Amino acid sequence: MARSLFVVLLLSLSGIALGQGKGFDYSFIELSYSNAEYDNQNTDGDGLGIGASLAVSNNLHIFGGYKGTDVGSSLDASGWKAGGGINMPISKLMDVVVQGFYQTTKIGLPGGGSVDNDGLGLRAGVRVGANQWVELFGGLTYADLDSGNETTLDAGFLFNLSDAFAVGVSGAWDDEFSIWSINGRLYFN
Numbered sequence: 001m002a003r004s005l006f007v008v009l010l011l012s013l014s015g016i017a018l019g020q021g022k023g024f025d026y027s028f029i030e031l032s033y034s035n036a037e038y039d040n041q042n043t044d045g046d047g048l049g050i051g052a053s054l055a056v057s058n059n060l061h062i063f064g065g066y067k068g069t070d071v072g073s074s075l076d077a078s079g080w081k082a083g084g085g086i087n088m089p090i091s092k093l094m095d096v097v098v099q100g101f102y103q104t105t106k107i108g109l110p111g112g113g114s115v116d117n118d119g120l121g122l123r124a125g126v127r128v129g130a131n132q133w134v135e136l137f138g139g140l141t142y143a144d145l146d147s148g149n150e151t152t153l154d155a156g157f158l159f160n161l162s163d164a165f166a167v168g169v170s171g172a173w174d175d176e177f178s179i180w181s182i183n184g185r186l187y188f189n
Contacts, residue, residue, distance in 0.1 A: 023092055024087070024127050025055070025187045026053050026085075026087055027053060027055045028052065029186050029188065030051045030184065030185045031050055031183070031184045032181045032182065033046070034047055034182075035180050035181075036071070036178070038176060039176055039177060045069045045070050045071030045072065045075075046070060048067070048068060049067035050065060051065025052064060052065065059088060061085050061087060062084045063082070063083060063099070063101075064081065064082035065080065076107075077106065078105070078106055079117075081104075082101060082103075083102060085098060085099035085100070093128060095127045100120070102120055103120075104117070105117045116146070117146050118145065118146055119143055121141055121142060122142050123140070123142075125154070130157075134160070135157065135158045135166070135168075137155070137157070137158070139155075140152070141153075152173065155170065155171060156171060156183070157169060158183070164186060164188075165185070165187070166185045166187070167182075167183065168185070
């Protein structure tokens with residue numbers, strides 16, 4: 001129910017948006033700092049990430065990224081994700097984005113050794129131009145991993161400092177974790 005309300009909210013924002021007039025850019029490099037809270041382990045951690053997206057046509061893009069997280073004093077996780085997506089403009093103010101991807105995560109265990117968690121996923125989301133300075137985004141991701149199925153809700157905003165650079169805040173939530181990130185994005189198209 002909450003996920004449905006979130007999508008309805010983003011759709012309604014497109015109706016009152018002031019318009020950015022240029023559409024959305026899918027060619028960029030992004031750096032992020034994240035703080036994660038893991039409910040089932042009653043612990044938290046932080047880390048850095050880098051990602052990139054490249055528009056290969058008006059409605060297709062490819063993307064990839066790497067994130068590393070230090071959890072507690074003796075546990076760390078790192079992983080990467082790569083895939084492709086379709087971006088469909090509904091108006092100059094809003095794109096619907098559908099992405100398929102492969103991801104892998106390696107969790108370093110205390111005392112040595114590690115556990116790998118790989119799988120395929122699908123994300124459906126929206127990008128909404130609230131005005132020429134602010135972009136809102138959000139989506140729902142389903143991943144079929146070695147450890148089981150995972151459904152994640154994400155949302156955030158970007159503040160465009162120029163046509164080439166934006167900063168923002170985003171979050172991702174599921175039954176086991178909450179992640180908050182500060183992002184810097186450099187567009188190169």
